[in-house]
Amino acid sequence: MPELPEVEVLARFLRPALQGKTIRGVNVRREKVLRPTSQKQFYQALVGAKFTGLTRRGKYFLFELQAKARDKKLTVLGHLGMTGKMFLARKEEPLPKHAAVILDLGETNFIYEDTRYFGRMTLDVSSIEKLGPEPLGEAFTPELFARELKRSRQPIKVKLLDQSLVTGVGNIYASEALFRAKISPKRAANKLTFAQTKKLHGTIREVLAEAIQFGSTVPINISGKKSDGLFYFGKAVGAPDFYVERLKVYDRAGKPCETCGFSIKRIVQAARSTFFCPRCQKV
Numbered sequence: 001m002p003e004l005p006e007v008e009v010l011a012r013f014l015r016p017a018l019q020g021k022t023i024r025g026v027n028v029r030r031e032k033v034l035r036p037t038s039q040k041q042f043y044q045a046l047v048g049a050k051f052t053g054l055t056r057r058g059k060y061f062l063f064e065l066q067a068k069a070r071d072k073k074l075t076v077l078g079h080l081g082m083t084g085k086m087f088l089a090r091k092e093e094p095l096p097k098h099a100a101v102i103l104d105l106g107e108t109n110f111i112y113e114d115t116r117y118f119g120r121m122t123l124d125v126s127s128i129e130k131l132g133p134e135p136l137g138e139a140f141t142p143e144l145f146a147r148e149l150k151r152s153r154q155p156i157k158v159k160l161l162d163q164s165l166v167t168g169v170g171n172i173y174a175s176e177a178l179f180r181a182k183i184s185p186k187r188a189a190n191k192l193t194f195a196q197t198k199k200l201h202g203t204i205r206e207v208l209a210e211a212i213q214f215g216s217t218v219p220i221n222i223s224g225k226k227s228d229g230l231f232y233f234g235k236a237v238g239a240p241d242f243y244v245e246r247l248k249v250y251d252r253a254g255k256p257c258e259t260c261g262f263s264i265k266r267i268v269q270a271a272r273s274t275f276f277c278p279r280c281q282k283v
C-alpha cells in the first residue's frame, strides 16, 4: 500500500510532467472511482481543462486545473487506495487491463490504474477537510502532538494511524518511528512522557523525510511494470537495491534487531501488523 513518501515522490514526478498539459479526452472505465461525481460531471469539467499545479495533502493528490471556461479553476482529488498507480504512458502503449481513468493529453495518456479500485479520482474534495496536520509541516508541533495523545488511551501504534491526529503516517512508518524512539507500540498514548512524545515527533519526521529523500534519488519505474518490492512502485532496471535494509523493524519478524540482536517480533493491533523489538521498546 502506498504511504506518504510514495505519494510525495509521485507528486514530485507528476507535477512537472503534467504542468501546462491540456486534457483532450476523458475515458472512464470504472465509474466507481469517481464517486460521488458522475461520469458526465467529470467529463464536462475535465475535457479542455489544463493542468496548472499539483499538491499533496496526506496521501491525497490535489490536481489543480484551469477549466475550459475562462477564469474557472477546478480541483481533482486523487487517492491511490491500496493498489493504485498514476503515471504517464505513450499513446501507442497498450492500456493496462485495470486502467480506471485515462486522460488523453495529446502525445501521452495519463493513466490511473487500480487492480482493486479502492482509490479515487473525483471532483469531491471533502475528504481532506477532516485530516490532521501534515507530519512534515509547521503546524505539527510536539506540544500539539502531546495534547492530542493525552486524550487517548489507545495503544500508541494504533493512535498514530488516526489520520485526524497527524495525516499520512501509515503502518510501515508508524512501526519504524516507534522503534527509533524506543517506545513500545503497546504503550497507551496518554502514558507517554513529554520527552518520549518529543522524541517520537522527531522520529516520525525523520523516517518520512528519509524515505522521501530516498525515493527522490533512485530511478523508480512509476508505472510499476518491473515492480520487485522495492519502494511501492518498483525500481527501474539496474537501480540499486538497498531500500529494504533501510527498514529496521517492518516486515523483519524473527530477524535480529540491529541495535541489540534480539529477535524482532510481529503482533497484530487493530487488525494491522506491528513490528518491534521487545528489548529496545519496553512497555
Ligand SMILES: [Zn+2]
Pocket: 257, 258, 259, 260, 261, 262, 277, 278, 279, 280, 281
Ligand atoms: Zn533491540
